[in-house]
Amino acid sequence: MKITLALPAYNEEKILKDNVLKLLEFCSKNLTDDWQIVVADNGSTDQTAEIAQNLAQNFSAVKFIAAGQRGKGAAIRAAWEQNEADIYCFMDADLATDISALPALIAGVKAGQDLVIGSRFLAGSKVSRSLARKLISRIYRLILKILLNLKINDAPCGFKAISRKIKEKVLPQVQNNGWFFDSELVILAEKRGYKIKEIPVVWKDPREGLDKSRVDVFSLGREYLRQVIGLRRRLR
Numbered sequence: 510m511k512i513t514l515a516l517p518a519y520n521e522e523k524i525l526k527d528n529v530l531k532l533l534e535f536c537s538k539n540l541t542d543d544w545q546i547v548v549a550d551n552g553s554t555d556q557t558a559e560i561a562q563n564l565a566q567n568f569s570a571v572k573f574i575a576a577g578q579r580g581k582g583a584a585i586r587a588a589w590e591q592n593e594a595d596i597y598c599f600m601d602a603d604l605a606t607d608i609s610a611l612p613a614l615i616a617g618v619k620a621g622q623d624l625v626i627g628s629r630f631l632a633g634s635k636v637s638r639s640l641a642r643k644l645i646s647r648i649y650r651l652i653l654k655i656l657l658n659l660k661i662n663d664a665p666c667g668f669k670a671i672s673r674k675i676k677e678k679v680l681p682q683v684q685n686n687g688w689f690f691d692s693e694l695v696i697l698a699e700k701r702g703y704k705i706k707e708i709p710v711v712w713k714d715p716r717e718g719l720d721k722s723r724v725d726v727f728s729l730g731r732e733y734l735r736q737v738i739g740l741r742r743r744l745r
């Protein structure tokens with residue numbers, strides 16, 4: 510089986526090289542399939558693209574793509590669309606989700622799931638996060654339950670794998686190309702009756718407390734709400 514592992518990266522010069530090397534080592538040791546890591550940048554203003562290009566030159570399992578359009582979703586979509594596979598994964602480049610869960614993520618799709626998601630809400634998960642981030646993530650989960658009756662608990666977790674079927678049938682219907690992209694993918698897949706499984710993960714934001722300004726949680730929250738309401742209308 511062929512696996513495409515997308516790593517969306519925007520202004521990640523500080524951590525990209527170390528994390529790709531870490532991932533390369535882990536995949537070499539733990540994956541038996543034919544896998545490739547696709548670093549997907551779009552318009553980083555730091556050295557992210559240069560670092561990724563360099564890694565791609567030095568390691569045949571690493572590819573670099575420059576997705577044209579801005580946004581995390583656009584980058585993941587481009588990586589998946591340009592790198593044909595049997596199983597498509599993505600994970601945040603900061604490796605907030607511990608990569609030890611990657612074999613289970615892939616095994617889930619192999620076992621017949623259409624979508625496998627890392628979840629920070631399962632009994633077996635370990636999450637170290639600020640109280641504020643934990644609260645926001647619970648509020649978001651509640652919104653998805655109330656407005657969309659969603660059963661999946663952790664739609665936005667940056668650690669997912671999809672089958673070829675989802676890529677062909679659901680991905681083209683996902684409209685958002687930013688932060689809401691993978692939540693939308695999960696929601697559409699659940700509503701269309703695809704098989705979805707959540708797996709426990711160890712989660713730690715490496716930037717917690719350091720780079721607080723990277724995302725403005727309030728404007729992001731408002732944007733999420735707008736997206737959820739729009740999607741609710743679309744699903745009716």
Ligand SMILES: Nc1nc2c(ncn2[C@@H]2O[C@H](COP(=O)(O)OP(=O)(O)O)[C@@H](O)[C@H]2O)c(=O)[nH]1
Nearest residue numbers: 517518519549550551579580581584601602603
């Ligand atoms: N290519 C690309 N990646 C992005 C963009 N925005 C965010 N990312 C990546 O998406 C992942 C999650 O972002 P992060 O800042 O860690 O968000 P947080 O964990 O929710 O605070 C990281 O790997 C980022 O580099 C974007 O516009 N383009």
Ligand SMILES: [Mg+2]
Nearest residue numbers: 601603605714
């Ligand atoms: Mg992060």
